[in-house]
Amino acid sequence: MTPEPPQEAFHDLLRGMAALSGNRVVADIARLYGKGAPPDLSIACNHKQIASKQWLVEALAETYPKPAGPVWVLGAWYGVLGALLLDDARLAIPGIVSLDIDPTCAPIGEILNHRHVQAGRFRAMTADMMAMDFAAQSPAPGLVINTSCEHLDDVPGWLATLPKGLPLVLQSNDYFREPDHRSCVPSLDAFREQAGLSEVWFAGARPTKNYTRFMLIGRR
Numbered sequence: 415m416t417p418e419p420p421q422e423a424f425h426d427l428l429r430g431m432a433a434l435s436g437n438r439v440v441a442d443i444a445r446l447y448g449k450g451a452p453p454d455l456s457i458a459c460n461h462k463q464i465a466s467k468q469w470l471v472e473a474l475a476e477t478y479p480k481p482a483g484p485v486w487v488l489g490a491w492y493g494v495l496g497a498l499l500l501d502d503a504r505l506a507i508p509g510i511v512s513l514d515i516d517p518t519c520a521p522i523g524e525i526l527n528h529r530h531v532q533a534g535r536f537r538a539m540t541a542d543m544m545a546m547d548f549a550a551q552s553p554a555p556g557l558v559i560n561t562s563c564e565h566l567d568d569v570p571g572w573l574a575t576l577p578k579g580l581p582l583v584l585q586s587n588d589y590f591r592e593p594d595h596r597s598c599v600p601s602l603d604a605f606r607e608q609a610g611l612s613e614v615w616f617a618g619a620r621p622t623k624n625y626t627r628f629m630l631i632g633r634r
């Protein structure tokens with residue numbers, strides 16, 4: 415038998431896994447492969463990426479499950495975190511805005527989250543998070559999530575642009591070797607210091623094979 419090209423093989427395999435597990439996010443990722451996914455979608459959905467997003471969903475369910483307004487996910491890549499957040503019955507999220515500076519991300523995120531786009535609970539946008547004015551947004555954001563802090567040139571400078579008291583979830587890591595990483599931190603304490611939150615409801619470190627990921631939940 416001739417092997418299938420990778421996209422078709424992923425599509426078939428994921429449709430099978432969706433049927434087996436009944437998981438709606440897997441079904442949506444399978445559907446995306448059927449429509450032509452970018453080559454790095456498999457990286458955005460690999461076990462390490464999913465584990466770090468599940469860690470976030472678990473911690474959020476424990477600490478802040480009912481944000482009072484839309485949840486903004488910054489540096490959101492293909493919108494996988496938005497899909498996981500909207501799929502979790504423990505969270506009451508009015509809607510998600512999934513923002514990335516890379517213009518190829520928004521269309522993919524909206525295909526992945528097509529059910530939520532139709533329900534008016536998900537939209538994707540292309541913008542530089544450093545240039546956003548969150549105080550001017552209406553409705554006001556209920557929570558801002560940034561799992562890409564390590565990609566910013568100036569994390570304290572970005573945090574200074576946010577309204578005081580805004581609930582935040584931040585992730586970073588100590589993967590200094592990765593060329594795209596500009597603001598890695600060597601430890602959880604260093605991340606706490608870099609973020610300078612006024613309240614911290616959760617602080618954790620999650621070691622993986624090549625690096626440790628850090629997460630903070632609290633208020634600016």
Ligand SMILES: C[S@@+](CC[C@H](N)C(=O)[O-])C[C@H]1O[C@@H](n2cnc3c(N)ncnc32)[C@H](O)[C@@H]1O
Nearest residue numbers: 489491513514515516541542543544561562565
């Ligand atoms: C590799 S991805 C995600 C990495 C992150 N650790 C995660 O797991 O979510 C980093 C994303 O941040 C985006 N990004 C980097 N700088 C940004 C900025 N200033 N504004 C918005 N998005 C940005 C990139 O385009 C990319 O899609």
